[in-house]
Amino acid sequence: MIENLKNLESVANKIKNVIDNYNGYIRVITHHDTDGLSSGGILVKTLFRANKLFHLTVVEHLNDKFIENLDNRYLYIFADMGSGQIEKIREKKLKAIILDHHPPEIKAVEVDNIIQLNPHIFGIDGAKEATASSICYLVARAYGYYDLSSLAIVGMIGDMQYNPFLGLNKFIVNEARDKRYIKIFKDIIFNIYNVEIYKAITYCTKPYLPEHSSEGKVYKFLKELGINPEKKELDEKESKKLVSHLLFYYPNIYDKLMIDRILINHKVSDAFLLSEMLNSLGRFGKFGVGIGVCLEDDECIKIGKEILWKYKKELISEIRSVKLKELKNIKYFEGKKGYIGIIAAILAVDKPVIGYYIDGDVAKFSARGNKELVERGLDLSKVMSLAKNFGGTGGGHNIASGAVVPKDKIYDFLKLIDEVVGKQII
Amino acid sequence: MIENLKNLESVANKIKNVIDNYNGYIRVITHHDTDGLSSGGILVKTLFRANKLFHLTVVEHLNDKFIENLDNRYLYIFADMGSGQIEKIREKKLKAIILDHHPPEIKAVEVDNIIQLNPHIFGIDGAKEATASSICYLVARAYGYYDLSSLAIVGMIGDMQYNPFLGLNKFIVNEARDKRYIKIFKDIIFNIYNVEIYKAITYCTKPYLPEHSSEGKVYKFLKELGINPEKKELDEKESKKLVSHLLFYYPNIYDKLMIDRILINHKVSDAFLLSEMLNSLGRFGKFGVGIGVCLEDDECIKIGKEILWKYKKELISEIRSVKLKELKNIKYFEGKKGYIGIIAAILAVDKPVIGYYIDGDVAKFSARGNKELVERGLDLSKVMSLAKNFGGTGGGHNIASGAVVPKDKIYDFLKLIDEVVGKQII
Numbered sequence: 001m002i003e004n005l006k007n008l009e010s011v012a013n014k015i016k017n018v019i020d021n022y023n024g025y026i027r028v029i030t031h032h033d034t035d036g037l038s039s040g041g042i043l044v045k046t047l048f049r050a051n052k053l054f055h056l057t058v059v060e061h062l063n064d065k066f067i068e069n070l071d072n073r074y075l076y077i078f079a080d081m082g083s084g085q086i087e088k089i090r091e092k093k094l095k096a097i098i099l100d101h102h103p104p105e106i107k108a109v110e111v112d113n114i115i116q117l118n119p120h121i122f123g124i125d126g127a128k129e130a131t132a133s134s135i136c137y138l139v140a141r142a143y144g145y146y147d148l149s150s151l152a153i154v155g156m157i158g159d160m161q162y163n164p165f166l167g168l169n170k171f172i173v174n175e176a177r178d179k180r181y182i183k184i185f186k187d188i189i190f191n192i193y194n195v196e197i198y199k200a201i202t203y204c205t206k207p208y209l210p211e212h213s214s215e216g217k218v219y220k221f222l223k224e225l226g227i228n229p230e231k232k233e234l235d236e237k238e239s240k241k242l243v244s245h246l247l248f249y250y251p252n253i254y255d256k257l258m259i260d261r262i263l264i265n266h267k268v269s270d271a272f273l274l275s276e277m278l279n280s281l282g283r284f285g286k287f288g289v290g291i292g293v294c295l296e297d298d299e300c301i302k303i304g305k306e307i308l309w310k311y312k313k314e315l316i317s318e319i320r321s322v323k324l325k326e327l328k329n330i331k332y333f334e335g336k337k338g339y340i341g342i343i344a345a346i347l348a349v350d351k352p353v354i355g356y357y358i359d360g361d362v363a364k365f366s367a368r369g370n371k372e373l374v375e376r377g378l379d380l381s382k383v384m385s386l387a388k389n390f391g392g393t394g395g396g397h398n399i400a401s402g403a404v405v406p407k408d409k410i411y412d413f414l415k416l417i418d419e420v421v422g423k424q425i426i
Numbered sequence: 427m428i429e430n431l432k433n434l435e436s437v438a439n440k441i442k443n444v445i446d447n448y449n450g451y452i453r454v455i456t457h458h459d460t461d462g463l464s465s466g467g468i469l470v471k472t473l474f475r476a477n478k479l480f481h482l483t484v485v486e487h488l489n490d491k492f493i494e495n496l497d498n499r500y501l502y503i504f505a506d507m508g509s510g511q512i513e514k515i516r517e518k519k520l521k522a523i524i525l526d527h528h529p530p531e532i533k534a535v536e537v538d539n540i541i542q543l544n545p546h547i548f549g550i551d552g553a554k555e556a557t558a559s560s561i562c563y564l565v566a567r568a569y570g571y572y573d574l575s576s577l578a579i580v581g582m583i584g585d586m587q588y589n590p591f592l593g594l595n596k597f598i599v600n601e602a603r604d605k606r607y608i609k610i611f612k613d614i615i616f617n618i619y620n621v622e623i624y625k626a627i628t629y630c631t632k633p634y635l636p637e638h639s640s641e642g643k644v645y646k647f648l649k650e651l652g653i654n655p656e657k658k659e660l661d662e663k664e665s666k667k668l669v670s671h672l673l674f675y676y677p678n679i680y681d682k683l684m685i686d687r688i689l690i691n692h693k694v695s696d697a698f699l700l701s702e703m704l705n706s707l708g709r710f711g712k713f714g715v716g717i718g719v720c721l722e723d724d725e726c727i728k729i730g731k732e733i734l735w736k737y738k739k740e741l742i743s744e745i746r747s748v749k750l751k752e753l754k755n756i757k758y759f760e761g762k763k764g765y766i767g768i769i770a771a772i773l774a775v776d777k778p779v780i781g782y783y784i785d786g787d788v789a790k791f792s793a794r795g796n797k798e799l800v801e802r803g804l805d806l807s808k809v810m811s812l813a814k815n816f817g818g819t820g821g822g823h824n825i826a827s828g829a830v831v832p833k834d835k836i837y838d839f840l841k842l843i844d845e846v847v848g849k850q851i852i
Binding site for chain 2: 298
């Protein structure tokens with residue numbers, strides 16, 4: 001790690017120099033998910049402190065048309081994107097800084113007017129060991145802004161690169177703890193929300209507790225345990241009692257119930273809570289509010305809390321309405337646009353779960369597994385690429401992947417998926 | 427006031443609607459002084475909360491060339507400027523919101539694609555009763571963001587529209603107090619800084635204490651009074667003792683020593699201190715840091731404190747190096763670019779003070795009076811316009827004005843000023 005770090009630091013310093021020496025307007029373009037918003041927060045704070053004014057843009061995708069329309073009088077900073085579009089950015093002759101963790105088209109730090117900081121260039125896995133927020137933080141760190149490690153950690157959680165933190169992420173978390181910007185301690189997941197405990201349990205999706213997803217039922221369950229359902233924080237004894245009773249229903253979730261909480265230097269002081277809040281804001285298109293939350297604006301945090309709980313309630317209601325069907329090796333369901341991926345991920349426990357929805361003449365699929373299934377051989381990227389057999393397209397990662405096929409091929413596609421997954425998993 | 431307020435509120439609501447219904451990018455352009463930066467802070471917070479992303483630009487002057495280069499695909503918000511350039515903005519066919527308190531070229535709310543909120547349109551004096559920050563706050567208030575009244579008050583102090591607050595400013599201050607966003611209480615000016623009291627006194631310029639402007643001298647002076655010079659806050663008894671001893675040296679400064687402090691809802695919790703901090707950041711070109719301070723970024727506040735004290739020290743050192751000369755009715759001095767206006771204002775006690783510096787072939791003048799001198803008839807605007815008699819130009823306000831004349835005419839100009847001021851002041 002230490003050798004890699006020196007190389008990363010040297011690029012981060014180079015980027016700091018480019019920013020310091022640039023006197024025109026800077027345009028920051030970042031992604032709308034938690035990692036992207038956290039990255040945006042880190043960059044906004046860094047640029048204010050460096051006395052730079054800038055334009056911030058949050059987008060869902062960085063496509064060719066968008067790049068085509070960029071004005072090459074500015075300096076661009078692309079966060080959580082850009083490494084996959086570097087050819088186009090180069091073609092457009094943009095002066096740009098790319099801070100990305102997705103696999104790069106070109107594995108080089110300097111390409112024409114572009115300077116790229118990407119963990120893959122340094123042998124660090126951007127899918128597990130470094131997020132865009134970690135990479136953006138390296139630039140903030142070049143300025144000495146160690147406090148912004150908190151937002152980096154929020155991005156790591158958003159991109160599911162925790163439990164455990166690895167590689168660059170691990171280094172950042174350890175350093176933040178050493179420098180006392182964060183505190184880590186074991187606690188029950190429900191304590192992160194600062195709401196009545198019966199609500200925290202009812203709307204929990206990590207882990208999803210299917211037998212405890214109505215307020216009335218959970219209220220009664222807690223009463224019977226002798227725990228005040230209106231309490232907003234459980235003490236150690238109550239936590240232990242609750243966990244042991246929940247494990248009776250869901251034997252394998254101890255690690256999800258008892259987590260390493262991370263207290264950060266932010267008005268939303270729990271890293272997991274802030275990550276969930278940014279996630280919900282991104283999903284609801286509240287990008288401006290999301291950046292405002294990163295900047296600790298009180299009113300934005302208030303809006304963030306409302307949106308978070310609106311999202312959690314909608315999500316639980318969507319999950320409860322799902323009619324999960326089962327083949328030999330997979331489960332599947334028809335769901336709603338915007339929810340199938342996240343619900344498939346929540347429901348993927350013993351088998352991979354495939355969600356789909358119909359959009360005009362086609363069906364769009366999201367397939368999700370989990371770490372254990374991947375360790376047993378699951379590769380959903382290969383599975384989803386089979387869509388081409390039905391005149392569609394598909395691909396992605398081994399743990400999470402997507403596809404589109406004509407809508408009259410849904411069942412044929414599912415049967416093929418079932419067959420291939422059966423061969424993959426030992 | 428109430429009738430005016432309804433009209434102002436109705437325009438503010440119209441502006442809120444324009445913002446809410448606009449889905450493209452918004453460009454905010456504001457001024458670099460305290461009022462402009464406070465206005466920027468109010469707008470940035472409002473736009474984040476309204477889930478709008480935007481581009482922020484801070485400028486010293488809004489000139490024709492700048493407007494000429496603006497791209498008319500955006501919605502513009504001009505703060506603390508624009509009312510004097512509305513013809514040019516109209517000619518350029520920009521979609522714009524103008525939030526200004528300077529005298530408007532066109533006294534109308536709606537002009538083509540422009541919507542203008544300016545107190546002068548409603549019979550409110552923009553020089554005394556309303557700042558740009560008050561006007562920007564009216565838009566925030568249309569959203570229900572009453573907490574941003576704190577930044578509005580900081581802008582009022584920056585533009586010297588306090589003591590007493592009048593008109594719209596007074597309404598905003600009263601409402602903020604009623605809603606408990608601010609607390610007002612009598613205190614000694616030195617307590618606002620949260621630094622050792624000997625430093626607060628040494629570097630004080632409002633009021634300037636010529637006999638107490640070296641650290642060693644002040645330290646000794648406090649010791650002799652039995653006040654610990656290292657204390658960061660004086661209690662009531664100590665304050666009384668200090669004030670009565672200072673009044674012995676400077677008989678007319680009681681109102682400047684014992685002030686109505688305003689505690690605001692901000693990490694820099696004193697409105698006067700925050701105003702001074704933004705002022706120093708604006709003067710040092712630290713516009714990005716200034717906005718970061720408005721947004722309560724810890725690191726920006728740290729930088730803000732450093733810059734504030736750097737500025738105060740430089741200012742005292744400049745004042746001390748001034749060789750003030752005297753004619754019958756005025757005082758004058760040769761000083762440094764960037765300092766002559768502020769120093770003239772500080773030194774204008776019994777007579778108006780004229781500062782100048784030589785820039786190539788010309789001399790640039792700043793003339794400053796005070797409220798009493800203006801009440802006695804002083805009109806520095808008229809006085810400075812006499813520059814035309816020497817082939818120069820000049821003008822401004824009755825209390826503060828400027829001129830440029832060829833450098834070989836300095837003394838002739840000063841003699842004429844002395845003569846005319848003598849006729850103005852009774």
